[in-house]
Amino acid sequence: MNINKSDLFKRQTTLSEIGELGQQKLQEAKVLVVGCGGLGSPIAVYLAASGIGTLHLVDFDKVDATNLHRQVFYSLNDVGKYKSEALAAFVKQRAPFTNVSFSTEPLTKENAISLIESYNIIVDGTDSLFTKYLLNDVCVMKEKPLVYGSLYKYDGYVSTFNIKQKNGSFSANLRDAFPEMNTDIPSCEEAGTLNPIVGIIALAQTNEVVKLITGVGKPLVNELLIYNSLQNSQLKIKLQPNISNIEIREIFERENYYDASCIAINPDWEISPEELKSRLGESNLELVAVLPNLKLPFKVHQTIPIQEFDVENFTIDYDKTYVMVCQRGKTSYRAVTLIKEKFPEVKVFSLAGGITAY
Numbered sequence: 001m002n003i004n005k006s007d008l009f010k011r012q013t014t015l016s017e018i019g020e021l022g023q024q025k026l027q028e029a030k031v032l033v034v035g036c037g038g039l040g041s042p043i044a045v046y047l048a049a050s051g052i053g054t055l056h057l058v059d060f061d062k063v064d065a066t067n068l069h070r071q072v073f074y075s076l077n078d079v080g081k082y083k084s085e086a087l088a089a090f091v092k093q094r095a096p097f098t099n100v101s102f103s104t105e106p107l108t109k110e111n112a113i114s115l116i117e118s119y120n121i122i123v124d125g126t127d128s129l130f131t132k133y134l135l136n137d138v139c140v141m142k143e144k145p146l147v148y149g150s151l152y153k154y155d156g157y158v159s160t161f162n163i164k165q166k167n168g169s170f171s172a173n174l175r176d177a178f179p180e181m182n183t184d185i186p187s188c189e190e191a192g193t194l195n196p197i198v199g200i201i202a203l204a205q206t207n208e209v210v211k212l213i214t215g216v217g218k219p220l221v222n223e224l225l226i227y228n229s230l231q232n233s234q235l236k237i238k239l240q241p242n243i244s245n246i247e248i249r250e251i252f253e254r255e256n257y258y259d260a261s262c263i264a265i266n267p268d269w270e271i272s273p274e275e276l277k278s279r280l281g282e283s284n285l286e287l288v289a290v291l292p293n294l295k296l297p298f299k300v301h302q303t304i305p306i307q308e309f310d311v312e313n314f315t316i317d318y319d320k321t322y323v324m325v326c327q328r329g330k331t332s333y334r335a336v337t338l339i340k341e342k343f344p345e346v347k348v349f350s351l352a353g354g355i356t357a358y
Contacts, residue, residue, distance in 0.1 A: 003096055009051050022214040023051055027097065029213045030054040032119035034107055034135060036083040037061070038070040038198035039149050039205065040125025044087055045073050046206040047123075048095035052213075055091065055098050056119065059084040060106040064328055064356060070195035107131055109257050112138045121209055123147045125202070129181050134257040136161060136174035140248040145212055148174060149205040151193055156201035156227045159239070160208045160219040171221045172239035175248065197229040269336050271323055271349035273358040284320050290335045291326045297358055306331050311338045322348040329354035 006013070013023050031052050033044050036059035048055055063071070063078045063086060071083075078086040084102035091100045105111065107126075116122055116138050124135050124146060132150070139146040139162050146161040161173040204225065211217045222241070227234040279285055280298055287300040290309060304314075306326075322339070324332035333350040340348065351358065 005097055008097070012050065017216045018214055022216065025213050025215075026051040026210070027053040029121065030056075030119045031121050031123060031209060032056050032058070032116060033123045033125055034058045034131065035125030035127065036087045037067065037125065037127060038151070038193070038195075039127075039202045040123070041071050041073045041083070041087050042199055042202040043123055043125055043149075043206050043209075044091060044100075045094060046203060047209060048091045048098040048100065050206075050210055051095075052098055052209075054119075055100045056115075057084040057088055057091075057100065057102040058105075058107055058115070059087075059102075060104055066327060066356060070193065070198045072195075072199075107134060109134060109252075109255075113142065116142055116144055119144070121145050121147065121212055123205060123209060124149060125205070127151070130257045133174060133181055133255075137248050137252045137255075140170070140173050140245055141252065143170070146173070147205050147208045147212070149201045151198060151201060154194060154197055154229045156197050156204070156229070158201055158204045158208065158220060158225045158227070159223060160212065160221050163212075163219065163221045170241065170245075172241040173243070173248075175243045175251075176239050176241055177224050177237075179243070194229065197227070200227060200229065265333060269333065269340065269348075269350060270329070270352040272352050276323060276351060276358070279321075282321075285323065286317075286320050287323050287325060288335075289325045290331050294325070294327060294355060296325070296355065300325060304335075306335060309335055309338065311342045314339065314342075316343050316346050318346060320347070322346065323351055324348065325351045325355065327354045328356050 009023050012018055013020055029052050031047055033040050033055065036044065036057050044055060044057055061083050063074045063081050063083055065079055068074060073090055074086055082104045084104055088100045088102040091098060112134055122135060122139055122144050124132055126132055136146060145163055148159045148161055150157045159177065163171040165171060208219050211219045222239045224237045224239055225234060226237065289300045289303040290306045292303060292305050324335045326332040329350055329352055332354060336348050336350045339346060
């Protein structure tokens with residue numbers, strides 16, 4: 001079907017503040033979306049539908065059935081596919097005037113700079129603190145705007161970081177809002193989330209991108225918006241730019257931004273569902289759940305939520321084999337990594353693919 005561009009964006013160009021000039025700005029924009037999950041997937045679709053000309057999607061993860069309640073642009077047929085690839089295919093069908101590409105490699109310190117350099121605006125759709133700080137630090141160094149979003153249970157956070165001001169300085173960034181990386185904050189897998197808040201925050205981020213490109217309205221610069229879905233309330237916290245570009249560069253040089261869930265998994269630290277099934281009942285096998293309230297097909301010896309997991313106090317018996325269990329195998333692998341760093345000789349494994357694959 002041949003679609004006329006003017007017809008496709010007619011309702012948008014009718015807005016006097018947007019018009020044909022604003023639409024052309026959107027068509028010329030190049031946007032990078034990192035993370036194609038609950039935040040990144042609606043961000044990508046709505047940006048493409050608004051007329052963004054170039055869109056690149058980055059996500060190493062694959063669609064899982066546990067994603068679908070909040071990642072509504074994936075279907076049951078997409079389970080097992082790379083998120084970025086499946087989302088790019090959806091965007092191509094939905095937005096004929098958007099040039100969309102994708103990557104299935106994780107964002108790392110080694111590739112972040114070369115990737116970010118090519119785009120006008122960077123959007124954080126990730127749920128990894130390490131990746132969020134990596135994005136922030138590279139955007140500061142390369143003077144790129146970063147549209148930030150994050151979630152915790154029923155709360156969502158949105159801000160637009162690192163915008164050049166009239167005096168040549170730059171607005172606040174993530175390290176001005178949260179100077180230290182708080183790795184104790186559980187992920188959505190660990191803490192859970194309700195799907196409406198995910199969509200609300202994603203669209204708030206999309207709104208920020210459109211405002212930045214078109215020059216319409218007032219972006220959340222030097223402000224952090226906090227929205228609570230249970231009370232339908234929101235507040236804005238003023239942010240003050242404090243940390244310098246030089247300080248960010250120093251942090252970048254010494255930080256490795258290592259996130260076990262985003263790095264290639266060591267297969268020697270995993271146990272397959274088939275092998276675990278064959279070994280259930282062995283007297284020296286100890287099963288540990290690292291997420292609460294899992295629906296388990298077997299009994300575990302103990303449950304230690306990852307946010308309470310203290311490797312210093314984890315009692316090790318070198319005659320035992322430990323198997324860490326979570327929903328999808330990511331949090332359990334993180335626990336294995338922590339144990340291996342402290343006790344490299346202990347026999348400890350993560351259930352590959354988690355309960356989902358069992």
